Amino acid sequence: MQETSFPLIFSKRPRPLVALDWISGLLFLAGVALVFFYAPLEAVMGPVQKVFYFHVASAWVGMLGFVVAAVCGVLYLVQKRRLWDVIAVAAVELGMVFTLITIVTGSIWARPIWNTWWTWDPRLTTVTIMELVYAAYLMLRQGIEEPERRARFGAVYAIVGFLSVPLTFLSIRIFRTIHPVVIGSGDPGATGSFDMTPRMLQTFLFGLLVFSVVFVDWLWHRVRIGQMAEQVEELRLRAMDQQMRRATPGGLPVLLLGLAQEAPADTLGYMIAGYAVIFGMMAVYLVSLVVRYRNLKLDLAVLQELEEKEQS
């Protein structure tokens, strides 16, 4: 590509982002190593307890995503800057991915310990309803074409949805919980609770750090993709104005999840399944990011060519 009227601003990652990519990658590997080789085996539950480290970490990051989305919603309504909207969508998407990881890994952990894949406990239920709130958020956005209105409605719904989450939790809390409260005081009789040894605590805290860094890194990438998508949308509208409709590549890969039922005799299988899910889903999401990035890049190139032709 030579000179273009609309420069490709996203052809290269900025240097801090490259550094962050490396840092988060290395931290992630270190976190995995800590979980498998440093953290001790829990006496009662066995290997499956190791799911805990990344289970809680992704729950935290998922929550963080929704907080960021709500804050960006408020900021967008006040300042009307497009960037806040792009960040909000990115945060919601990441929040949904990590919350889904939390739900599925929790389910795998629950099978051998609570002897059921699912229980109607306040936290499980709230987290799942939260996931549904943000699924509704994405569907609302999908139904609106005009970008400015889409951003406004998204912001309003992100705020309303976020405020409903604590109330949902409160309303379901009345039912007795069997979810272990590992952090802070909880019901000591809850099945599956345990005391953390120093090594467990270190691994756990490191896991939180790792996921936070990974979250920031991925959020940055996702925001860049969002900005690129906006640029593509703008160019496409312009191209359509010039009455040059053309089919363009694009589209999301469908996330597919297969869960095999296993015998609850040996919890090692569950730990492996838990981490397979974590790695698998993170990998699928990463691939989807890469695919979208490449598709957008192709779109940009095609649209710019059109633009050039039009101008010459």
Add this chain to the structure above:
Amino acid sequence: MSQFLKATYAILWKDLTAERRSRELLSAMLVFALLVIFIFNFALELNIQVRATVTSGVLWVTLAFAGTLGLNRSMAVEKDRGCLDGLLLAPVDRTAIYFGKMLANLVFMLLVAVIVLPIYSILYNTNLLLPGLGLVILLGAYGYVAVGTLLASMAVQARTRDILLPILLFPVVIPLVVAAVKASGGILEGVPLGEILPWLNLLVVYDVLFSAVALMVFDFVVEE
């Protein structure tokens, strides 16, 4: 302030008058509510033992579904006939528009409840006409339409509006519905007030919180 109240009242009056003349909305909501009750009758085998525990649930699901129907319709009418633009041109505080529509929806929902409750009482030979239940229905319906009116005014402006409203509304009103079902169930079973109070508190908190949020953000929803 009196200007605000006047505008609110004008919108409420407009909606009620339109409904009094056409009777489109209320009749649809009522027939729908009765149908839901009949379906529940067969789906749940509402014999005497089961009835005692599920009545409040059946009641609230019926009200919620009928309410969605009403909310969708009340905003869609404004949008389709271009009335919304007219309303927005009026030199009044826009939150007055929200409040007027919200109150009109509340009236419709309460009317449905007022008709459904005695019918349910007759059909199942249980007395649902209790003052406590009336209070719970008032609090629950208020919260429901407070959020519902806000979300419906967004949903009607989307491409997929008819299917969108329940998807937007239900996950957000879950705490309200849970609290309302629990409180009504407690009142119907004659549980002492102390045990119902947490649920009533939750209803009040929900109502206050979401009317405040709706008042703050409604401007952004209708802004053009």
